[in-house]
Amino acid sequence: MIRRIVVGITGATGSIYALRLLKILSTLSDIEVHLIVSSSGILTLNNELSIKINDLHSLVSIVHNVKNIGDVLASGSFRIDGMLIVPCSIRTLSAIANGLSDNLIVRAADVSLKERRRIVLMVRESPFNLIHLRNMISVTEMGGIIFPPMPAFYHQPSSIEEMVDHTVIHAMRLLNLDVSGPVWKGI
Template sequence: MNAHHLPDPPRRMVVGISGASGFVYGLRLLEMLRELGIETHASVTRAALLTMTHETGFKLSDIEARADYLYRPDDVAASISSGSFRTMGMIVAPCSMRTLAEVAQGVTSGLVSRAAEVTLKERRRLVLMARETPLTQSHLANMLRVTEMGGIIAPPVPAFYARPRSLDEMVDQTLGRVLDLFDLDAAQVRRWVKTP
């Protein structure tokens, strides 16, 4: 009997942007994925839209211009809410502590946390760029729980060994390292090489 195997996953990434500080991470991630030829399916929480207004001069139309598909935060019937919709995985950039808690507890209030839950249940790679400091015991417990479920917590921590000359370079370096987790090589990453 011949076994039927699914083809390799499509070059398709789910991007969630939640309400933590650091809206620029999600926006720049969409640009980098486009440069790599990856189809993007994005959703932005309501809190993230507030953060966008306070931190940047961007508008929702700027996200629409960068994402191949953009879903409303309450559209739980969207493609990315189903495990049968095949993807490479999902990145939440940035990830608020509320979104982290929803993923950790399996209680979803919107599309971003639902899509993250789907990513975990389908055993696909989930990366949460958790953005908060200092951290409470509940934050740490939720990070541990998501890690035990197979997710990856990747806080946006600057890599000073790369000697970034600007905030943009720091953002690119951090996102490049996140993309490494999906075996996607962003040209912007400065890699550590120790010379003898």
């Protein structure tokens, strides 16, 4: 059975998480990946990783235009199995928390929340002020999962790639995707 996962990429720093997520998802034969990238996300991908949006096309099933608010992802009748916004800017978090569906990333997130589907927001700006925290609480109360990408060290990573993989795999597991990675074994 094919599972549909929507990935939104916004302009917050952390494009490395998005790229790694897409690379891992592309290895899973039972996943149909739907990608939406904001205009700021395109700029950040280029700035941080020197890649263009076209470089991501081979890693996904379908690329959706962030400006097309009439896209299939804007409707609850289009079934998906989960959504990740990686990285998630504070602007996108705020729009989701307040129901301001002015682009397809925010509208697809709104649909995920209203249809009670899993959605993970890798909020990637800090420090947080009170407005940020209240918006995180609002999204959490609506059923979303706030998952700031924070590196873990218990698995003794030897590279940035291993730290990124650990974070991305943890986020994927929150969508009930079965991927292997470090597991805490206790002391």
